[in-house]
Amino acid sequence: xxxxxxxxxxxxxxxxxxxxxxxxxxxxxxxxxxxxxxxxxxxxxxxxxxxxxxxxxxxxxxxxxxxxxxxxxxxxxxxxxxxxxxxxxxxxxxxxxxxxxxxxxxxxxxxxxxxxxxxxxxxxxxxxxxxxxxxxxxxxxxxxxxxxxxxxxxxxxxxxxxxxxxxxxxxxxxxxxxxxxxxxxxxxxxxxxxxxxxxxxxxxxxxxxxxxxxxxxxxxxxxxxxxxxxxxxxxxxxxxxxxxxxxxxx
Numbered sequence: 001x002x003x004x005x006x007x008x009x010x011x012x013x014x015x016x017x018x019x020x021x022x023x024x025x026x027x028x029x030x031x032x033x034x035x036x037x038x039x040x041x042x043x044x045x046x047x048x049x050x051x052x053x054x055x056x057x058x059x060x061x062x063x064x065x066x067x068x069x070x071x072x073x074x075x076x077x078x079x080x081x082x083x084x085x086x087x088x089x090x091x092x093x094x095x096x097x098x099x100x101x102x103x104x105x106x107x108x109x110x111x112x113x114x115x116x117x118x119x120x121x122x123x124x125x126x127x128x129x130x131x132x133x134x135x136x137x138x139x140x141x142x143x144x145x146x147x148x149x150x151x152x153x154x155x156x157x158x159x160x161x162x163x164x165x166x167x168x169x170x171x172x173x174x175x176x177x178x179x180x181x182x183x184x185x186x187x188x189x190x191x192x193x194x195x196x197x198x199x200x201x202x203x204x205x206x207x208x209x210x211x212x213x214x215x216x217x218x219x220x221x222x223x224x225x226x227x228x229x230x231x232x233x234x235x236x237x238x239x240x241x242x243x244x245x246x247x248x249x250x
Contacts, residue, residue, distance in 0.1 A: 033129050033199040034191030036071035039064040041185040042160040045076060049156035050168070050182070052092065053149040057157055058104050058167040058175065059182040062140045069189040070096065070110065070132045072199060073143060074125040076183035081153035082120040084236075089116035089153045092145060094128045099140035103167045103175040109141070112201060118208055118225040119155065121236060125185065127210060129201040133189070143184060146172065158183045216244070 040061050050057055073094070082089050095111045097104035110132035119126050135141065147170075148155060159166075162181030169175045196217065200209040209224040223236040240248040 029203060031129055031131050031199075031201045032197050033072045033131065033189075033201070034195075034197055036187035037190045039067045039186050039188050042165075042181055042183045043162045044160065045183050046159040046161050046180070048159040048180070050159065050166075051080075051149070051154050051156050052145055052147055053151070053154035054147065054170070056144060056147050056169040056172045057182065058097075058142050058144045058169070059157075059184055060099055060102055060140050060142055060165045061184060061186050063135055063137050063186075064188075065138055067137050067188055068133065068135045070130055070135065070141075071187050071189040071191075072127055072129050072131070073187065074127050074185040075143070075145075076124070076158035077119060077122075077126045077145070077155055078158075079116055079120050079153075079155050080149075082116045084117055084120050087116060089155065090148045091115045092119065092148045092155055094130060095144045095146075096130055096132050097142040097144055099142050102140075102165070102177055104142040104144050109135075111204065113204060113206075114208055115225045116155075118210075118223070121223050121225075122210075127199060129199045129208070131189065131201075142167075144172070214241070216241075218244075218246075 040063070075094070077092070079089055091113050093111060093113045096109040098106040098109065110130045112129050114126075114128060145155070145157065160181040160183045164177065164179055165181035166178045167175045168178060196213055197211055202208070207224065207226045209222065211219060212221045214220045218241055219239055221236070221238045237249050239246055240250070
């Protein structure tokens with residue numbers, strides 16, 4: 001049975017307690033991804049795509065010789081029937097798993113959820129925050145994308161020219177190996193001296209903000225996508241400069 005609480009007004013200067021409208025104003029987990037080092041990538045694209053409409057997809061990668069972290073991944077994922085402002089496709093969950101005989105196994109090591117509007121906005125490569133540490137160097141792992149979409153509205157992941165390395169599943173549990181690979185790039189958490197954030201992930205994908213920069217390391221664009229019970233709100237802006245000074249925001 002659903003129970004609606006009797007909300008009380010907050011008291012200025014007093015501690016928030018049960019029943020007060022501000023009782024949920026607490027800290028929220030945030031992950032900031034900076035410019036990590038590219039540690040691995042797939043072969044070039046083949047121009048063939050696999051859909052997320054009726055299946056989960058997986059792709060194997062191997063950590064580099066000294067790599068023990070993942071900061072974010074870039075996947076060749078795009079949408080069919082999507083929109084930059086409307087939630088026409090359900091959000092996509094991307095997860096990191098251990099590998100067993102070329103397929104995902106064990107518990108989730110890292111997870112991120114991104115909206116259809118966010119993926120629509122990504123130029124060519126979709127950047128996904130997927131922070132994980134304590135990995136074993138020189139070891140295979142798996143990137144997994146959830147089933148998402150319906151007829152006319154879904155995501156597609158481009159095949160690479162590699163023979164093998166990917167898998168499909170009807171339920172995210174039972175996997176079948178494929179004869180093709182999927183396109184990916186893996187970045188670690190070694191941002192070095194960089195102070196320029198690329199992705200701000202709040203509450204595991206409930207709010208994702210991405211940043212791009214021009215050749216002078218000035219902020220070139222910012223986009224924010226917030227998933228809520230009422231849908232998704234998108235904000236995006238691009239910045240222009242002249243002689244090093246900002247001249248416009250559009």
